[in-house]
Amino acid sequence: MKEETYRRATAGDHPTNLSPDYKSTVGRSPRKSAVVLPHSLSEITGPSLANERLDASENDLTKQRMAEPLGERIIVQGRVLDQDGKPVSGALVEIWQCNAAGRYHHPGDQHDAPLDPNFYGGGRARADADGRYKFVTIKPGAYPWKNHHNAWRPAHIHFSLFGPAFATRLITQMYFPNDPLLAFDPIYKSVPAGARERLQAAFDMDLTQPEWALGYRFDIVLRGRNATPME
Amino acid sequence: MSHALTPSQTIGPFYWGTIVNAYHADLAPTGVAGERIEVVLKLHDVDGAVVPDGVFEIWQANSHGRYNHPEDRRNLPLDAGFEGYGRAGTFTDGTSRFTTVKPGRVPWPAGGLQAPHINVSIFARGVLNRLATRLYFDGDPALAEDPVLKLVEPGRRDTLIAKRDGNGTWLLPIHLGGPNETVFFDV
Numbered sequence: 001m002k003e004e005t006y007r008r009a010t011a012g013d014h015p016t017n018l019s020p021d022y023k024s025t026v027g028r029s030p031r032k033s034a035v036v037l038p039h040s041l042s043e044i045t046g047p048s049l050a051n052e053r054l055d056a057s058e059n060d061l062t063k064q065r066m067a068e069p070l071g072e073r074i075i076v077q078g079r080v081l082d083q084d085g086k087p088v089s090g091a092l093v094e095i096w097q098c099n100a101a102g103r104y105h106h107p108g109d110q111h112d113a114p115l116d117p118n119f120y121g122g123g124r125a126r127a128d129a130d131g132r133y134k135f136v137t138i139k140p141g142a143y144p145w146k147n148h149h150n151a152w153r154p155a156h157i158h159f160s161l162f163g164p165a166f167a168t169r170l171i172t173q174m175y176f177p178n179d180p181l182l183a184f185d186p187i188y189k190s191v192p193a194g195a196r197e198r199l200q201a202a203f204d205m206d207l208t209q210p211e212w213a214l215g216y217r218f219d220i221v222l223r224g225r226n227a228t229p230m231e
Numbered sequence: 232m233s234h235a236l237t238p239s240q241t242i243g244p245f246y247w248g249t250i251v252n253a254y255h256a257d258l259a260p261t262g263v264a265g266e267r268i269e270v271v272l273k274l275h276d277v278d279g280a281v282v283p284d285g286v287f288e289i290w291q292a293n294s295h296g297r298y299n300h301p302e303d304r305r306n307l308p309l310d311a312g313f314e315g316y317g318r319a320g321t322f323t324d325g326t327s328r329f330t331t332v333k334p335g336r337v338p339w340p341a342g343g344l345q346a347p348h349i350n351v352s353i354f355a356r357g358v359l360n361r362l363a364t365r366l367y368f369d370g371d372p373a374l375a376e377d378p379v380l381k382l383v384e385p386g387r388r389d390t391l392i393a394k395r396d397g398n399g400t401w402l403l404p405i406h407l408g409g410p411n412e413t414v415f416f417d418v
């Protein structure tokens with residue numbers, strides 16, 4: 001019996017580890033090819049973190065401090081699906097981001113932009129039975145980084161997903177539509193053309209709430225299962 | 232209908248204080264069965280320099296060789312309080328330290344058992360895709376028959392085998408590249 005429980009990504013789905021325009025990859029990427037592992041229990045099991053209790057404020061990054069953070073309030077909502085469109089119910093979704101001025105609440109971030117005492121920038125949510133998750137936050141700012149002359153990261157929110165197995169683990173970044181910085185960002189552009197657009201959230205008037213916040217939709221697709229082998 | 236996979240991106244340098252504070256590196260509270268072990272992973276770049284802004288995640292079976300997951304339907308004990316998952320950022324010296332129990336053996340789809348091992352994920356600034364590897368235990372008699380090690384060219388198998396230091400701590404350097412590049416797996 002050949003066990004391949006989860007489908008493998010195709011060449012056009014993910015970045016190449018060595019993407020020299022993103023300079024840090026040069027010193028931090030393997031040059032040998034990965035050894036392809038058949039799927040044993042080690043790969044098809046994984047942490048569910050089902051016992052992690054989420055506080056009510058964890059998916060509302062505007063309610064984690066004494067007062068509301070500065071910035072443009074937004075709703076980020078979507079579904080966690082597999083490649084067959086089946087919801088990954090119960091999936092833990094973790095996010096982190098900089099504040100509206102482009103500064104992370106992190107000692108290593110020395111960007112000359114103000115910290116916001118009312119913004120911490122980390123959140124968690126658990127997908128419901130339909131795979132649906134929702135965050136309320138503020139739109140992160142662009143920030144400079146030293147990759148090349150006049151390098152600026154487009155506004156983005158970091159996302160971390162576990163999915164059902166060790167094999168489905170994914171960390172990614174969500175971007176905003178029509179951001180002029182996308183065309184210049186080597187991290188975004190490390191993803192092959194034709195796939196990188198999947199990392200852009202869609203502005204959604206139906207998610208937008210009058211007098212309150214703009215809505216963005218971002219669906220996340222994790223690896224799907226192969227058809228069950230005949231036994 | 233097939234949905235297109237969401238592409239991977241780097242974790243970046245600024246995860247501390249958000250996701251990494253959320254979990255402990257101590258996987259096995261008092262009462263969990265098995266041999267208590269301490270594991271230190273140390274992350275190096277292609278030039279051998281330590282990587283102080285990476286993240287290690289580990290996933291393992293309990294001492295009976297059972298994964299705490301619905302796909303593992305074997306009739307083996309689960310330990311209360313032991314999920315088998317850990318996460319820790321690297322410190323200035325490139326290391327992350329976990330305390331856990333030595334995992335038992337888990338089966339191989341084509342038959343037989345795998346040697347005890349811990350599944351490891353690596354994330355860092357400059358790492359665009361999650362890198363997956365395994366930690367095996369030096370001196371374990373089951374290493375010789377492990378089906379995954381047999382997939383690896385003999386000269387590189389050592390990159391997967393942790394060695395014990397004088398205090399009994401299991402140490403495994405992970406090299407992202409260079410002459411000692413760790414074997415990474417396409418899982």
Ligand SMILES: [Fe+2]
Binds near residue numbers: 156158243245
């Ligand atoms: Fe970032």
